[in-house]
Amino acid sequence: xxxxxxxxxxxxxGVKKLYQMGDVxxxxxxxxxxxxxxxxxxxxxxxxxSGKSTLMNIIGCLDVPxxxxxxxxxxxxxxxxxxxxxxxxxxxxxxxxxxxNLLPRTTAVANVELPLIYGGVSGxxxxxxxxxxxxxxxxxxxxxxxxxxxxxxxxxxVAIARALVNTPSMILADEPTGNLDSKTSVEIMELFQRLNxxxxxxxxxxxxxxxxxxxxxxxxxxxxxxxxxxIAQRATAGIYAxxxxxxxxxxxxxxxxxx
Numbered sequence: 001x002x003x004x005x006x007x008x009x010x011x012x013x014g015v016k017k018l019y020q021m022g023d024v025x026x027x028x029x030x031x032x033x034x035x036x037x038x039x040x041x042x043x044x045x046x047x048x049x050s051g052k053s054t055l056m057n058i059i060g061c062l063d064v065p066x067x068x069x070x071x072x073x074x075x076x077x078x079x080x081x082x083x084x085x086x087x088x089x090x091x092x093x094x095x096x097x098x099x100x101n102l103l104p105r106t107t108a109v110a111n112v113e114l115p116l117i118y119g120g121v122s123g124x125x126x127x128x129x130x131x132x133x134x135x136x137x138x139x140x141x142x143x144x145x146x147x148x149x150x151x152x153x154x155x156x157x158v159a160i161a162r163a164l165v166n167t168p169s170m171i172l173a174d175e176p177t178g179n180l181d182s183k184t185s186v187e188i189m190e191l192f193q194r195l196n197x198x199x200x201x202x203x204x205x206x207x208x209x210x211x212x213x214x215x216x217x218x219x220x221x222x223x224x225x226x227x228x229x230x231i232a233q234r235a236t237a238g239i240y241a242x243x244x245x246x247x248x249x250x251x252x253x254x255x256x257x258x259x
Contacts, residue, residue: 010036015068028054030225041196041203043213046222056206061085094163094171098178100155102147109143112162133161153184170202193238
């Protein structure tokens with residue numbers, strides 16, 4: 001299946017996930033088929049117990065299906081070993097979580113450098129790429145601030161910069177505005193929207209918040225471990241859903257510094 005001549009960046013076919021809890025078999029996913037294409041910004045929604053968190057873990061290569069096939073960038077990752085999945089997570093997927101997951105005693109730039117350390121990038125390259133990534137999200141003046149010296153919105157921007165630093169194929173965001181007030185939530189969602197529109201980054205939100213879905217091109221609803229609906233829509237919130245002058249362009253994408 002193709003859309004606008006593109007192949008899916010994510011393709012799930014017949015994905016099931018079974019958990020054994022004592023003598024009870026829990027069917028978290030019951031046969032999910034989903035395609036996500038490059039440059040899409042979509043929301044995966046569902047009530048507690050619907051299977052959306054399990055689906056997020058599989059899409060993010062944090063878990064593997066019990067049955068079915070998951071292809072990421074055309075490669076079947078359904079049965080890869082833990083070290084292979086870790087390599088994919090480090091290079092292809094940027095994660096943003098509700099709780100920020102920042103090291104509290106470490107500066108913003110050092111937090112952003114972490115994925116590059118795991119990737120074996122040299123110190124000078126790490127620093128430059130981390131600084132570029134922080135500037136990309138508007139924190140060029142906060143490089144050496146620690147999390148307790150930053151607002152909640154700024155901490156989430158650090159987390160987004162960390163997700164971007166390895167130039168991943170996709171950002172997977174789990175309730176990224178869950179710990180933020182309404183004004184800051186709008187600022188963070190507009191940042192995601194600009195990264196999607198101006199950089200072409202594929203972004204997948206896992207959320208129960210309809211206001212997050214208002215920024216997206218598609219909403220996939222999950223219930224009882226199955227896709228209940230998959231509906232394309234026009235974004236009704238954010239800077240690209242209003243008439244007026246376009247916002248200032250984002251700064252250039254972070255570039256790798258040659259040794």
